[in-house]
Amino acid sequence: MIITETPEQQKHPHRFLMWDADENGKCVSSLAESEFASDIHLYYEQRAKEVRRLLVRLTDNEISPVYFFMDYQQITVKDLASRVRVSASTVKKHLTPDGFKKVSIEILQRYARVFDIMLADFFNFTLVPDDINVKNTRHNNRLLQKTTITANENNK
């Protein structure tokens, strides 16, 4: 998994279609950036902290990579189990470092599909400074990934 130095921000403001009454009392719609945009920005910062907190727990061998992604993507055990097509108790086993060692590649591919990551992301966490661009491309049903590293022209 690629963890960038500066958390990902909303590159372009996203506008929502909102309804409200105009000065004549007529309810009309308009596209507007969320009035909670600054809170969304805070949310990104919070999530970036969360990644680093989970990474410490992962490297301290407290949690498994499956736990890392489940917690980060805020999926419940029940939801994850249904999506991976295993029982909730099986998922719970995979959340521990010891249980994770017993996951088959086939099941790991199913987890990878749910989390939209590659198998390599379960085993490799890359901390990337802002002056570097790292791009992974997936191959062979997420089994293999190709990594391209380039200088970030914007940060030169």
Place this chain on the structure above:
Amino acid sequence: MKTISNYTHDVGAHCETGSVRNLIRHAGLEVTEPMIFGIGSGPAFYYLFFAKGPSTFPLIGIRTPPGTILKNVSKLSGIDFFSRQYSNTDKALARAHELLESNVPVALSVDMFYMKYLPSFLHVHAPFHFIILVGVEGDRYTISDPYFEEIGYLHIDDLRAAWETHAPLAKDNSLFHVKNIPGEIDWKNAVIRGMKRTCKNMILPPVIRNLMFFVGIQGMRTYAKKIRQWPKDFSGVILREGILFNAVGFEDQGTGGGAFRLMYGAFLQEAAELLGSTALVEMADRIIEHGRNWRDISRMLIRLGKKLPTSDEEYNDWIRQNAGMLDDGLDEIAGLFEKAADVEDRFFRDLGNIAADLG
């Protein structure tokens, strides 16, 4: 390569109503999103205490379950939709390709998490997001998504992951499209029946109300009570994010603002004009005012949530010093939600009576 000709992409406040409207418009019938929302009996309230949402807070539903609006619109307007859930994505994709070849845009129910063209903060695992396929070129699909101002593009791998999730209650590999628009539609009848159904959904009969304490007006009251308990049930970052998510869910998650109540006001204004009813004009004003008040409550939740610390490590010290402030703030907000429940109670009873008088 196949791209639908003459398709006009338009944004919507909500993915289901926006997609249904775009399909109907493409089929040649002009209709507004609020009209689809109103006839589809969109407004609702569910406090889903048994289902966890983001930050492990219980899920709140403020509109009817996904797919219900489509069903209601089809039934009440007579617009014939083909709707089917396929056993696997290959079959669903094959059908979608046939439809695109026939110049028919096709709506799908997918997991929003994989919609790469949307900003990252909308990449959440919600397997009930409606989009319209309007083209395909090799492995790239052209998407009309009411939440996105431009046309979006999805790789086939992302489309497959989004369309077949195996998530609980998800309608995997399901699609729908307009089959036939009747020559004449009795919009007046559809509007009245849509209003009646909405009132019925919001105000349950007394006996059922006690059993279904999490639905409709009673659900709003249950939710208000639970707000006061949040600091006992949750703590740390989870509590902070849960408070913020509740507010953002009312406003920014495809509601059009004020938990869909403002869009319902637009529907009632349109209905008033269609039916020549001054009573409905007044009802529209009432629900618009209510929607605006709901937005104010959302803002209060945001202001309060932002006061909580952003790390679990700081929480214990913070709560020792601020427990009273947090309890008072949540108590005030809970009180406002109880008032909001009273407002909706009176509103939907009155609307039900007006709808009964109209037909």
